[in-house]
Structures are given as C-alpha cells and as structure tokens.
Amino acid sequence: MPPPEIVRLPQPRFEGPVSVEQTLLARRSMRTFSRDPLTVDDLTQLLWAAQGTTHAQGYRTAPSAGALYPLELYVVVGHVVGLPTGLYRYLGREHALHAKSPRDLRAEMASAAHGQRPVERAPVTFLFTAVYDRMTAKYGRRGVRYVDMEAGHAAQNLCLQAVALDLKSVVIGAFQDEAVKPIAMLPADEEPLYLVPVGR
Numbered sequence: 616m617p618p619p620e621i622v623r624l625p626q627p628r629f630e631g632p633v634s635v636e637q638t639l640l641a642r643r644s645m646r647t648f649s650r651d652p653l654t655v656d657d658l659t660q661l662l663w664a665a666q667g668t669t670h671a672q673g674y675r676t677a678p679s680a681g682a683l684y685p686l687e688l689y690v691v692v693g694h695v696v697g698l699p700t701g702l703y704r705y706l707g708r709e710h711a712l713h714a715k716s717p718r719d720l721r722a723e724m725a726s727a728a729h730g731q732r733p734v735e736r737a738p739v740t741f742l743f744t745a746v747y748d749r750m751t752a753k754y755g756r757r758g759v760r761y762v763d764m765e766a767g768h769a770a771q772n773l774c775l776q777a778v779a780l781d782l783k784s785v786v787i788g789a790f791q792d793e794a795v796k797p798i799a800m801l802p803a804d805e806e807p808l809y810l811v812p813v814g815r
C-alpha cells in the first residue's frame with residue numbers, strides 16, 4: 616500500500632482524436648473558465664504531457680539539456696472530480712501525486728500573481744518550478760538559459776494537450792517569486808517559473 620499522501624493516477628492515453636496540427640492552430644491564451652470541474656483523467660493527461668516519463672531511463676515528454684531534469688511540477692487543485700482540493704507535486708516516474716497541503720490555495724496564488732483572475736477561477740493551476748543547481752553544476756551560467764528553455768517546452772506540451780482535451784489555458788509569468796514560494800512550500804533551492812491555469 617502506498618502511503619496516504621501518495622495518490623496514484625490512472626494511465627495516460629497515448630492516442631487521441633486531435634492532430635498536433637489542430638492543437639497548434641487552436642491554441643490561444645484563454646483567461647475565463649466555466650465553473651465546471653476537471654476530471655482525474657484530464658489532470659492525468661495534462662501532467663503526463665508536461666513532465667511524464669516516456670522511457671525506461673527516465674527521459675520525459677519534454678527535452679532537457681544533458682537529461683538533467685531541473686523542473687518540478689506542482690498542481691493547485693481547486694475543483695477536480697474525485698481528487699481532494701489541495702497542493703500536489705507530480706512524481707513523473709511513478710505517475711503519481713504527492714499531496715503537500717489539503718488547502719484550496721487558488722486565492723492566495725492569484726494574489727501572488729498580482730490578482731490575476733484565471734489563477735483564482737481555474738479548477739486547476741499548474742506551477743512549474745526549477746532547481747537551477749541541477750543544471751548550472753554542469754553548464755555554469757549557461758545552464759540558467761537551458762532551464763528556462765526547458766520550462767517553455769514543458770509548458771507548451773501542457774497547453775497543446777489542453778487544446779486536445781478541449782480545455783483552455785494561459786501561461787503566466789507575472790507573479791512575485793517570494794510570495795509564491797511559501798504558498799507552494801518550495802524548498803530553498805527551488806524557484807517558481809511559470810503558472811498555467813487550466814479549465815473549461
């Protein structure tokens with residue numbers, strides 16, 4: 616039995632009815648969402664697209680300089696059928712969630728993002744963070760660039776998967792790092808990089 620703070624996720628799908636061309640054509644930053652929840656299947660698919668493991672050696676859906684994988688992915692869950700509200704960290708290798716807090720953190724996170732409404736209203740908001748040391752230990756200052764590039768790859772995967780699921784998303788870079796860190800309970804060596812609210 617896994618410990619209670621670990622939530623196993625259903626297997627993601629590796630086929631879908633929408634082409635990559637259609638997702639590219641339809642992707643748009645969308646900032647208003649209905650009150651409808653997401654499903655655990657939606658969440659599973661989005662997490663896998665962003666940072667899922669696709670190879671026995673741990674390679675992921677997004678490329679990573681030196682395969683060093685500096686990114687971490689969290690999800691602020693407000694309204695997902697079958698999953699309690701709270702903050703979770705995605706465990707890509709296990710395709711599971713580590714429950715970090717049972718609180719609905721959407722309003723606090725929105726406040727840290729200069730009151731941006733999509734973060735308050737979306738049923739889920741993803742938070743990409745980075746441990747820069749994982750990259751700079753090998754690549755020095757250039758490693759900072761590599762980490763930021765990688766976050767773009769992962770966030771785009773997430774946005775295109777959202778389109779394929781007929782969901783809306785917007786990437787958000789405008790937030791106060793020092794406010795986000797305690798809300799997400801980030802370790803000292805982890806920096807917040809990107810917020811991505813997703814809804815219907």
Ligand SMILES: Cc1cc2nc3c(=O)[nH]c(=O)nc-3n(C[C@H](O)[C@H](O)[C@H](O)COP(=O)(O)O)c2cc1C
Pocket residue numbers: 642643644645646731785786787788789790
């Ligand atoms: C690095 C980055 C940061 C962004 N930050 C925000 C943000 O804080 N709030 C927001 O509403 N949109 C944000 N956006 C979304 C842009 O406003 C949006 O991509 C742009 O208007 C083009 O529209 P499109 O995404 O629909 O093509 C950001 C986009 C990028 C790439």
